[in-house]
Amino acid sequence: MRSNLDRYLALEHKEGSPKISLYQPTSRSMPDAKADPILFKNLLQEAKIQLEEKYNRRVWEPLIKELEALQVDADFWTYSKEGLAVLIDESGMEVFRVDQSFEPSVTVEEHFYLLPLLEVYESLDAVYLLDLSKDRVSLYLVNQFTAEPVQQDKIITAFSELFDDFDAHADLNFGSYSGDGSGYHGHRSKPEEEEKERDKYFRYIDQALGEFIKGEDVPVLLAGTRDNLAHYRDLAKGNFYLQRQLEKPFASVDLKERRALLQEILKPRYQERVNKLLEDYSKKAADxxxxxxxxxxxxxxxxxxxxxxxxxxxxxxxxxxxxxxxxxxxxxxxxxxxxxxxxxxxxxxxxxxxx
CATH class of the missing domain: 3.30.1330.30 (Ribosomal protein L30/S12)
Known part of the structure; x- marks a missing residue:
């Protein structure tokens, strides 16, 4: 969930150069979304004032021009979520669109202002979410407040891509009658064939997911129809699944309900992990x-x-x-x-x- 932030921070950032951290709420739909670039423009004006007070214009002017280009780019504002964060310095720019609103702010310092982002990307309650159907899956990294699709190439997420030799007419049977060796053609029932396909795919997903998260202390929350979830759990051998589950396809749930469901499931996990950290805090203090x-x-x-x-x-x-x-x-x-x-x-x- 925080991989883009960690990657950006790991870049070679020039010490002493201005680092602009910009946060604002955004809207997903019109007409409210029309106000988003206007607010962004106002924050840029505030950034200019701070930059002029602290840094040479030759250093910060290219940064402002890059941000101004964003402000007038209609495509940039088309796919907004609830909040927008932009970090920029001479090494480059990183944009974060998140499912939680931010208070509008702009900070210009020698170090980025990261706390609002870290609150959204809280890792204590982070889990993978596997949204499961009988012939494809989607993988997210979620916490109580946000869900981000996982960009990965280790798990093949569609049955048709995994089994490219799949025969659409695989319900045909061929056999021979006892005794005379003459052949016959018949049909397996379609529900029987679909069940076998689902078994094959679910076993693959369970194994591939185990390889993908190996070495991580991040469990997996399952989502999908009750039938698919029950079938998957009967076949799965991994010990990394949470007992709780979302008994509906995650992709079908709107943002408000997603947030409520995730908070219901993950808030106790968050509190449990905070308590463990505070226990460790007390032990460290004693030592x-x-x-x-x-x-x-x-x-x-x-x-x-x-x-x-x-x-x-x-x-x-x-x-x-x-x-x-x-x-x-x-x-x-x-x-x-x-x-x-x-x-x-x-x-x-x-x-x-x-x-």
Whole structure:
């Protein structure tokens, strides 16, 4: 779910160059969608003001021109979701369309403002969702707030593409009568043939999915008709499936219902994992492997020692800038950033250490 963000952060970003982080709500349909490029234009004007105060025009003007090109590109605004985030600096631009709205904001600093995106791409409750039908599947990475199709080429998602030698007339039987060796043609029943095809495909999906998620601590939530789900579970050998399931095709569910269903299933998982992290937090504190405050956590992040960074509460502009730097460093060193929804800890920033 967060792969595009992780990939973008891993690029070689020039130190000290301006980094623009732009967030805004967007609309999926007219007439509300007409206001989206206007809001974007207003945020660009605000970005210009911040850039002029802090940086040389020769450095930031190409960035603004690239953003202005987006603003007037009608195709760019055609396929909006609920929220839009744009990160841009001299190394390039990354656009994020998400199923959760953002408060409009633009930040220009030496580090990207990532917390709104990280809240959407929360990994504590993330699971794969397999939307199952008898002859094709779709794979998503979902959490309580959003569902993103997984771009992958390891699992063949359509029966017809997997079994390209499939014979549309495979319900024909050929055999011979006992004794005289003479042949006969007959027909298998269509329901019987479809059942065999479904068995073959479901076994393949279960095996291929196991290979795809090997080494990941991310379970799989199943979605589909009750009949397909029951049949799939009878055949599946993987131990990575959640017990809960969505007993309707995910593709048929509208956004509002999707969100409600995912929250019902995944909120307890999220709370359970937060509780485990807080238990680990207490153990780390007892072992002297805990630091509080941005100033104390930054040196640890620079040396790759932060295992989990906890961020909560409102932050003023000066602290936000330092939290942005800290968040970037933790993510780039393979640490985890957890945005706590409610005050669980003292202070706005705490970090558990690897050693």
């Amino acid at each position: 002297g492997l805990l630091v509080g405050g941005v100033e104390n956590a930054l040196p640890m992040a620079e040396h790759g020692r932060v295992e989990t960074l906890f961020v909560q509460g409102d932050k003023g502009p000066e602290e936000r800038m330092k939290v942005n730097e800290l968040t970037e460093k933790v993510l780039l060193s393979g640490g985890e950033v957890v945005i706590l929804q409610h005050d669980k800890l003292r202070g706005t920033v705490s970090a558990t250490l690897r050693y």
